[in-house]
Amino acid sequence: MYLRDAEGFNFLADVAASDYLGWGRPGVAGYIGDELGRDLNAPGSQGLAKLPNPKPKRFAMNYHLLAIPRGARVRVQVWLDEDEYVQSVVDVWPTADWHEREAWDLMGIRITGHPNLTRILMEDDWEGHPLRKDYPIGGEPVRFSGEE
Amino acid sequence: MAIASEKPQIYEGTRIPSPVPTILQVPEELHGSEDLLQVNFGPNHPSTHGVLRLIVDLHGEEVAGLQAVVGYLHTGFEKNMEQKTWWKAITYPERIDYLSFQNNELVFVLAIEELLGLEVPEKATWMRMCLAELNRIHSHLVWLATAALELGAISMFWYCFRERDSILDLFEMVCGTRMHTRYFQAGGLAEDIPRGFFPEARKFVDWMPKAVDDYEALVDQNQIWLERTKGIGLLSADDAIALGQSGPVLRGSGVDWDLRKAEPYLAYDQVDFRVPVYENGDVWDRYKVHMDEMRESTRIIAQCVDRLEGMEGQPWIADDRKVVLPPREELHTSMESLIHHFKIVTEGYRVPEGEVYVAVESARGELGCYVVSDGGPKPWRVKFRAPSFVALEATATCMSDALVADLIAIVGSLDTVMGEVDR
Numbered sequence: 375m376y377l378r379d380a381e382g383f384n385f386l387a388d389v390a391a392s393d394y395l396g397w398g399r400p401g402v403a404g405y406i407g408d409e410l411g412r413d414l415n416a417p418g419s420q421g422l423a424k425l426p427n428p429k430p431k432r433f434a435m436n437y438h439l440l441a442i443p444r445g446a447r448v449r450v451q452v453w454l455d456e457d458e459y460v461q462s463v464v465d466v467w468p469t470a471d472w473h474e475r476e477a478w479d480l481m482g483i484r485i486t487g488h489p490n491l492t493r494i495l496m497e498d499d500w501e502g503h504p505l506r507k508d509y510p511i512g513g514e515p516v517r518f519s520g521e522e
Numbered sequence: 523m524a525i526a527s528e529k530p531q532i533y534e535g536t537r538i539p540s541p542v543p544t545i546l547q548v549p550e551e552l553h554g555s556e557d558l559l560q561v562n563f564g565p566n567h568p569s570t571h572g573v574l575r576l577i578v579d580l581h582g583e584e585v586a587g588l589q590a591v592v593g594y595l596h597t598g599f600e601k602n603m604e605q606k607t608w609w610k611a612i613t614y615p616e617r618i619d620y621l622s623f624q625n626n627e628l629v630f631v632l633a634i635e636e637l638l639g640l641e642v643p644e645k646a647t648w649m650r651m652c653l654a655e656l657n658r659i660h661s662h663l664v665w666l667a668t669a670a671l672e673l674g675a676i677s678m679f680w681y682c683f684r685e686r687d688s689i690l691d692l693f694e695m696v697c698g699t700r701m702h703t704r705y706f707q708a709g710g711l712a713e714d715i716p717r718g719f720f721p722e723a724r725k726f727v728d729w730m731p732k733a734v735d736d737y738e739a740l741v742d743q744n745q746i747w748l749e750r751t752k753g754i755g756l757l758s759a760d761d762a763i764a765l766g767q768s769g770p771v772l773r774g775s776g777v778d779w780d781l782r783k784a785e786p787y788l789a790y791d792q793v794d795f796r797v798p799v800y801e802n803g804d805v806w807d808r809y810k811v812h813m814d815e816m817r818e819s820t821r822i823i824a825q826c827v828d829r830l831e832g833m834e835g836q837p838w839i840a841d842d843r844k845v846v847l848p849p850r851e852e853l854h855t856s857m858e859s860l861i862h863h864f865k866i867v868t869e870g871y872r873v874p875e876g877e878v879y880v881a882v883e884s885a886r887g888e889l890g891c892y893v894v895s896d897g898g899p900k901p902w903r904v905k906f907r908a909p910s911f912v913a914l915e916a917t918a919t920c921m922s923d924a925l926v927a928d929l930i931a932i933v934g935s936l937d938t939v940m941g942e943v944d945r
Binding site for chain 1: 598601881
């Protein structure tokens with residue numbers, strides 16, 4: 375990855391983390407659902423024409439690089455499982471600072487060597503990583519006034 | 523790595539703080555100093571363009587340390603979009619950046635089209651370009667209005683909002699809504715261009731350059747404006763690239779990089795326009811880039827209107843019944859159309875498996891959209907590369923040697939929209 379610096383990919387456009395938990399499983403589109411969450415749009419991917427190609431591991435980190443005077447683009451994809459770590463690229467592209475914090479905050483990607491890996495969009499004491507597929511949507515229990 | 527080596531650098535070396543590139547650390551010699559005052563700027567402050575919090579360490583009037591805290595406007599757009607069918611999800615990107623909504627809509631629609639391999643009719647392409655440029659002016663006007671307001675030029679606000687309103691009138695005429703238009707569909711446009719749009723657009727194109735001249739007349743000679751913008755918030759070309767800056771911030775630092783020229787999408791290779799580049803990397807140059815871009819955008823709109831007028835009667839959306847809603851009148855006569863309509867509305871169209879990163883030049887810079895599809899009717903993952911988010915990373919670098927009064931000018935000049943930062 376560090377070799378890219380020599381190739382002229384001086385501009386890190388984006389770091390996108392994605393979660394492939396439940397990828398290609400029937401009845402799954404985006405959300406897996408558990409007792410907590412209400413799966414509002416149940417139809418999901420039922421009736422997929424074909425199952426999507428399997429992915430090697432659960433998470434992917436996608437680094438979108440751009441070489442500025444030349445105009446070439448490349449996507450570097452790193453696959454990792456829940457207990458695996460990825461090396462930080464902040465010392466190569468300083469702009470990765472917030473991107474990596476976002477990947478940790480929202481997707482729970484474990485990053486080593488980051489100088490300031492804290493939550494960025496969610497509150498500091500938030501539990502869980504909202505963009506993971508097993509994170510419930512609309513799972514906030516509704517409390518009614520008469521209820522104890 | 524040096525990109526502008528033949529040009530004189532704005533400053534020697536790099537000013538990106540270390541080890542954390544986005545936090546300006548209080549210098550060693552000031553530790554324990556009694557003059558050090560920590561101030562919370564925001565999150566609720568009229569000049570934060572939303573809810574941005576800056577933790578500022580002040581030493582007298584100088585900014586000694588700075589840290590930006592974002593996330594107060596996080597609404598989980600990306601998570602929400604995973605729950606919606608593709609065509610329902612189009613409404614979301616507009617609300618991410620509420621000033622540059624049509625560019626956001628455009629990038630998502632382009633990503634869907636790339637996955638689908640859908641051909642878009644010429645008319646739709648030109649109309650998209652026309653609206654995207656109108657939207658760019660709209661966004662720049664709001665930027666200029668608020669940035670000037672923050673520096674005390676209140677009359678600028680009224681003038682800019684006058685022109686902004688005529689742009690919104692144009693949007694209303696075409697799309698029925700003034701903001702968050704949702705006019706772009708996968709495959710083309712939602713409706714045909716209404717009659718009466720072209721004369722109104724021409725009136726606007728004739729008027730707009732004069733309005734930009736007016737704005738410049740208001741502030742260009744203004745001593746206060748000059749002193750508060752010139753030489754303030756320096757950012758060198760190398761630092762701007764290292765920090766991933768794009769759009770007016772990058773071009774204000776002397777890097778000639780505009781995706782409309784470098785990687786032409788839509789039909790930007792067929793229109794004649796210039797990319798304004800300024801070399802000093804200060805607030806003033808960013809302001810000048812915005813002004814020139816408004817003029818250039820006006821020229822693009824004029825060319826689009828010329829072309830579009832000759833396309834009367836041409837289709838505005840692709841003829842692909844698996845993706846595009848059938849024409850309304852067919853629903854009464856054709857069973858097949860009714861079925862297609864029902865399937866698309868209830869279940870959504872299916873987008874082939876794949877992943878794609880599409881980038882457009884929004885009003886704020888490189889707006890990217892990374893989309894993963896599993897072949898189903900809903901996006902698996904949507905990630906926006908938000909230029910405002912990246913722009914805020916440069917606050918610490920721009921703020922070295924700054925005074926507390928410059929802070930507002932600098933944050934303003936980076937042109938951030940907090941909705942887009944926090945998504």
